[in-house]
Amino acid sequence: MRSTSRLILAVVILACGAAAKAGIEALSRSDRPALAQPLSTLPLALGEWLGRDVPVDERIIEQAQTDDFLNRVYESSTHRGVQLKLWINYSKKGDNMRHSPEICLPSGGWTRLESDCLVLDVERPGGAPVRLSRLAYKQGELVQGVGFWYYIFGEGQVEKFVRRLPITSRSSHGHTTRGSGMTVEVFCPGGSDPDAAALRDFVAALAVALDPILPADQAQYYVP
DSSP: OHHHHHHHHHHHHHHHHHHHHHHHHHHHOOOOOOOSSOGGGSOSEETTEEEEEOOOOHHHHHHHTOSEEEEEEEEESSSTTOEEEEEEEEETTSGGGGOOHHHHHHHTTOEEOGGGOEEEEEEETTEEEEEEEEEEEEETTEEEEEEEEEEEESOOHHHHHHHTSSSSOSGGGOOOOSSEEEEEEEEEETTSOTTOHHHHHHHHHHHHHHTTTSOSSEEEEOOO
């Protein structure tokens, strides 16, 4: 009887574990939404900013693990001398979450400048503010600024909760996601925009133009 009781107890424990696992997976289930429109539909004119597409090496596209991307340079007559480079990377499986600036720039020999990094809340017409990280890196005499945020589409409730905790659940830790994902990076070489005025102006216009492209089931994050 004692052996039979132990066997029954073991079966009950395994059944409970399987049920709990199934429950978590159900909460985390995702359809991995596609973009509502291709990234190429993003207008070349964003407010006062005028852009042009820049070709991307096939090896970079492969390494970025992207299903859709946009690589442009934008300039504005209002912010003379400032040239912003926009890189947007969408992945249906969220594999692109491995490629944040915090991973890619240091691997290329860039050192983070902590004193120049900050979090920005950019107001935009007709929508919630965009929160992003303005990162800064140095290589020799060169300084590189990067505005960065990302979206996850169709993310499960468990992942949404865990991703907000101060643990290793950020994009740069190389984990795939429960959902499709899109990173947005705005590069500003040198010290041409020290107070981030041009970055704020560009991001406000960019966020409005992105709205028709993004799936409705979205969550935005800014910590790389």
